[in-house]
Amino acid sequence: MKTAPAPQTTAQPLLPEGEPQPGGRRSGRPQYLEIRDLRVVFDGFTAVDGVSLDVTQGDLRFLIGPNGAGKTTIIDAITGLVPATGSVNHTGTEILGRKVHQIAKLGVGRTFQTASVFENLSVLQNLDIAAGSGRKPLQLLRRRRGVEPAIEEALEIIGMEHLAGTQAGTLAHGQKQWLEIGMLLVQNSDLLLLDEPIAGMSQDEREQTGELLRRIGASRITLVIEHDMDFVREYATSVTVLAGGRVLSEGSVAEVQADPRVQEVYLGASPAKGH
Numbered sequence: 001m002k003t004a005p006a007p008q009t010t011a012q013p014l015l016p017e018g019e020p021q022p023g024g025r026r027s028g029r030p031q032y033l034e035i036r037d038l039r040v041v042f043d044g045f046t047a048v049d050g051v052s053l054d055v056t057q058g059d060l061r062f063l064i065g066p067n068g069a070g071k072t073t074i075i076d077a078i079t080g081l082v083p084a085t086g087s088v089n090h091t092g093t094e095i096l097g098r099k100v101h102q103i104a105k106l107g108v109g110r111t112f113q114t115a116s117v118f119e120n121l122s123v124l125q126n127l128d129i130a131a132g133s134g135r136k137p138l139q140l141l142r143r144r145r146g147v148e149p150a151i152e153e154a155l156e157i158i159g160m161e162h163l164a165g166t167q168a169g170t171l172a173h174g175q176k177q178w179l180e181i182g183m184l185l186v187q188n189s190d191l192l193l194l195d196e197p198i199a200g201m202s203q204d205e206r207e208q209t210g211e212l213l214r215r216i217g218a219s220r221i222t223l224v225i226e227h228d229m230d231f232v233r234e235y236a237t238s239v240t241v242l243a244g245g246r247v248l249s250e251g252s253v254a255e256v257q258a259d260p261r262v263q264e265v266y267l268g269a270s271p272a273k274g275h
């Protein structure tokens with residue numbers, strides 16, 4: 001069976017250059033996510049109502065909006081978990097309508113609100129399995145010695161080298177989220193969809209996660225769902241506000257906060273108060 005070409009063919013280092021910037025990369029041929037007229041209907045209820053959205057590589061985009069706005073459903077649609085109509089284009093490849101595993105192979109990685117790691121396995125084993133999902137059968141047959149450079153690099157990026165042998169089930173909440181992100185890195189995901197990555201984290205963990213997002217977001221297409229407006233203000237390079245399944249506003253944090261329509265959906269309160 002013929003498989004679709006991955007949008008990105010050359011291996012690039014996991015460690016990025018520079019910092020994310022509004023609008024993303026402006027030189028070379030940046031990768032992109034282009035969503036057009038995305039629509040998801042559940043039993044007659046329209047959860048996502050014609051959303052169009054562009055995110056360029058190197059732009060750390062946050063997706064905010066009140067509860068039930070359709071944020072998670074958009075990520076579910078992009079990753080093939082719910083049926084949708086419209087178009088989701090990843091750097092020239094249409095991904096809507098493909099199966100979940102095919103979409104993952106095209107470099108689309110996501111995290112969930114609750115981290116899904118193999119609790120009984122070590123951090124290293126989790127990363128090894130994630131890396132294996134992208135290996136060709138012949139590579140899998142070869143017995144590897146030591147830790148692969150890509151896994152070592154991922155451990156360094158997520159700051160968990162010292163925890164390589166630790167059982168994932170015993171990790172702190174934040175560390176599980178970082179491990180999940182590390183698993184996406186070793187899978188070479190270049191489009192990252194992160195669903196409330198700092199939910200339930202301590203202040204320290206939030207800051208470390210923000211710095212991690214900055215490091216990985218500089219070289220990837222990154223869309224982060226978040227409610228915490230302090231975090232959004234600190235780390236977003238651009239923001240899309242969703243309400244009632246539609247895009248309400250888009251721009252810098254300052255621009256969307258100044259938008260009266262945004263203030264209105266947050267019930268007259270400052271969006272800084274969250275939902």
Ligand SMILES: Nc1ncnc2c1ncn2[C@@H]1O[C@H](COP(=O)(O)OP(=O)(O)OP(=O)(O)O)[C@@H](O)[C@H]1O
Pocket residue numbers: 042045047065066067068069070071072073074
């Ligand atoms: N599988 C489903 N079946 C029916 N309705 C659904 C399903 N999944 C989501 N919905 C509905 O779609 C709407 C959008 O939900 P979604 O979870 O995408 O919102 P959200 O913006 O992520 O909200 P939150 O911030 O609370 O996570 C909600 O009204 C929700 O009840």
